[in-house]
Every structure is written in structure tokens, then in C-alpha cells.
Amino acid sequence: MSSNLSESKVSTDLNKKPFKEPNKFFKFLNSKKVVPYIFVFPFIISFLILTLYPAVRGIIMSFQSILPGQVQFIGLDNYSRVANANFFKALSNTSIYVLLTVLILTIVPMLLAILLDSKYLKFKTFFRASLFIPALTSTIVGGMIFRLMFSETDSSVANQIVSLLGADSVDWRYQAWSAMFLMVILGSWRWIGVNLLYFLAQLQSIPAELYEAADIDGASGFQKMRFITIPHLKPIIIFVSTITIINGFRMFEESFVFWETSSPGNIGLTVVGYIYQQGIGQNDMGFGSAIGVVLMLIIFVISIIYLILTGTFKRGDE
């Protein structure tokens, strides 16, 4: 690429069609027909090697029994094994996590962003930064902080608050409801600031004239929110909630950081955790791939249903 740059001085304007061409090969490389493909080339390569190949390979592997040195096709055996109690436990954990995080990570950042964009607030820059800072930590670091905050001892922050409310200390990592609570609160804590920025960006693109016109018509603050703000936020609500659904089904680290690969009674097992546990931990890559294919189908179906219900396809692109 850099050699092309240095040659740019020699090249002539394409529109003038000179009689003598300085370098046919370079002219070919610089023609408007070829240039876009050179620019897109890295994507083509990476798509073929890093997406298409592993996707096809994964589907093939899901029909195979894979042991070192011997690979054989076993038909649908891996898939019939997927329907087991552990998988359903993982799927129900993941689904509850998705449902809770979609609600929290759409509604809370939206309300905070509307408030941050309003004239009712001072120190906006500080507030924005303070909500974004959790996103700068990794799930591992965040998870470690939460493990220490929600440790089982009576003197941990969480149990001190619980005892203020008059309840007994909780074994946070060893009960089903609190296990889910830990994963949801860690995920929400890290992501609220990011989604807040998406909402803020969209809020700032709403033309001020709309609000001025509403003011002239004597609209109340609630009416302005109902008829101007929320409708304009709809695309970003769909974007944020779709991303949250997809990320929720991909959740792994929030569970790993609390229990690694084995939680008591699988209270923290997720679908991706199950893929990791079986595919890498048990070295059963065929079975792991089958779980992966099932997960992919679940995500596709849910995303598409969701996008149809929210009317995203109707608008057409651009």
C-alpha cells in the first residue's frame, strides 16, 4: 500500500485519458473498478477464514465424534445428547439472565440519558464519566470486586446492608436466586454506561425545533417525552435491546468469574459455559459444537422474531 502512495505523484487523471500510460499495472490497480475490492479485500479474507470456515466446520463437527486421531461421523447422536438436564438448566439460566438484563439495560440507561440531556442537571460531564467508568473494568476485575463485596462473611458490604434491613447474612454465591442476582448486577453495572452513551448520542440528534414547536403549542414535559423523545429513541431502543439479547445469550465471563466451570447445582451454568465445559474441559468438541449450533439457531430465531415484532424490517435499509 505504501508503494502505491509514493507512486501517486506519477499517476495521471483518469478522466483525461492520456495517450501514454505510465504504468499499465498500476493504472489497473488504481481504476475505480478495482480499488473498492482492494479496500474490501481484508474483509473478504477474514470472512472466509474466520467466519465462514469455522461456521461450516462447526456444523460438520457437530455430526462427528472427535477423539485424538479418530474422527467419525455419528449422525445426530450429539444432538440427541443436547437434550439433557444440564443443558436445560444452562438454557433456563441464560434465558432468565437475558430477560432481566434486557429490561434493566434498556430502561435504566434510557431514563438516565433523558435526565442527563435535560436542563435539570448540573455536573453532567462528571455524571456521564462516572457511569461509564465501570465499563472500563474487565468482567474479571469487576467480578473480583463483586466477589469481595458480596462475600459470605457478616462483615462484607452486602451483608452489612442486608443486616441494616433486618435480614440474615446471605451466602451469595451458593443460592440460586442470589447467584442470578450476582450475574445480573455485574453485567448491568458494567454496561449501563455504554448504553447510556448510545442513548445520549441519539438524544442529541433530535432537532431542537421540534421541542420549540411543542412549547409554542403548550405541550407539557410529559407530552414532549411521549410524542417527541420516545419515538425518536425507538431505533436506538431496538439497537440496544437487540445487542443486549445477543450478548446475553453469549454470556460466559459473569458466570466464570464467580464459579469457574462448576457452580453448586449448576446455579451459574450458562449455555456458552456449557460449550466451554464440554468442548474444551471434557475435550468433546463434537458435542460442544452441537450445543453451539443449537445456540446459534436460538439466537437467530429470537433476534429475527424480535426484529419483526419491533418493525425493523419494514422500514427498509437507509
Added chain:
Amino acid sequence: MNSKSKGNGIKWLATIGFAFVSLIALFPIIGLLISSFRPSSDLMRDGISFSIDLTKLNFDNYAYIFQEASQYWSWYGNSLIISGMTIILSLFFSSMVGYALAVYEFKGRNLFFVLVLLILMIPFEILMLPLYQLMVSAQIVDTYFAVVLPLIVAPVAVFFFRQFALGLPKELMDAARIDGSTEYGIFFRIMLPLMGPSLAAMAILQGLASWNNFLWPLLVLRSNSMFTLPIGLATLLTPYGNNYDILIAGSVLTIIPIIILFIFFQRYFVAGLTSGGVKG
């Protein structure tokens, strides 16, 4: 006069309310920071606690990391190298692809764009087992390259750069062509500098993604000396480990580069996101 003071009342009420929300968001970080100066025996007994004995706070945990934990610093170096490589390569390639999808008319342009969106929908975790096998057979497991490779052409970044490049003034391209510039010259000398804010926003997001990346490096990195920070720290989180002293001070040091990156680019960050126009 009266209504103005009423407005001020609401303003302060809202501000105090929001300060409370900010405090909740920042509390874990503050807790981590304070706890990093606590003796590990207290930490293990209490976790992060309200009851802190201020007289016991000291720098021992940090002193330990700076003197003894050579492993920790090799993880640190690995993370810096991998994140640096990821930022540079992914900004370079993704901006090129996004730009081409936005400004050129060519066969397959829509197909490529649909593929970008499709990749966004496929969870990486599903591709990781075959991809891991591929890395094994290519014999690049346990190298920086294996970690960085899947992040080089980031679909999110391509999508974002495309949205941004759609708003670039096309007249500049024609003017540059008349002046005899090549298509590559137009991109690198004129258009790329104009994409500054979006590059800054993506530098933060890609840097963050790479710095905090966990599952993929966990798969392809094998030797302790090649580990990145999240993996190294996670190995200290074993059920039997009592390494909270290294862990907690080490975690504080982990957040520092990413905060520097954020402060450095943050004024472009929201601007970049806004002008990119994330249209769902």
C-alpha cells in the same frame, strides 16, 4: 423570580438524585481502590467492607507487586502489546472496509454489507471451537498473533466506519482526482484524517474489547508467560488461592492504562458516536 427559584429547586433535587446514582456506580471502584491498601488478612476475612481500620492501611500490596510479582508484569506487557496491535490493525483494516462500502459503487457492495451485519449476529463463541482447531493446525497457538487475528476486521467497527464515511463530502474526492491523486492517496491523505473522531471512538472501544478480552485468549494462550492480564488475574482466583493481596492491587493497576486511553480520547468519544449516527 418565583418560578426561577422553583426551577433551581428541581435542578438541585435532580442533581442530588443523580449524584446518588453515580455513587452507586462508582462505589465498587472506590471500594477496590481503598481495599488495595488493606492487609490481605483483613481482606480475606471481611471482603470489601464498610468497617475499615484506617490505621492499618499501607502500601504493602503494591510493594509486593513491584518487587516480587515478575509474572504480573509479563502479563501486563502481553496485554499492552496485544491491545496495541489490535487497535492499530483493526482501525487500519476496518476503516478501509467501512470507507469502501460507503463511498464506492461496486458489484457485491450490498452483499458485503449484509455479511458484516450477519457476522454481528453470530456469537463468536460458536465459531471458537473450529477456530481453535484451525490455530492448532496452523501451529500459531500461544502466540500474540493468534489472539489478535479474530479482532482485526471487527464487524462493529466496519459498520460504524461505514455509517461515518457516508457523511464524508464526496466533492473532495473529485477535486483530489482532478489534482491527480490516486484513490489510495485520497483515502490516506484526505478521508482518513477527516474520520478522526470516529477513529478515536473506535480506538477506545477496540482497545477496551482487547484489553478485557477473556474467553478467546483463555483458549489460545497456554504458557503462563504468554497470559494476558484478565487470564492471569483469573488464575489467581482459584478456590484454594489466597492471593487477594496481589489480585486487588493488580486489578487497580489494570484499570490505569484504559483510563488513560479514555481520558486521552474522551472528548472525541461522544462526538464520534454522535456523528457516526448509530441507526438501529
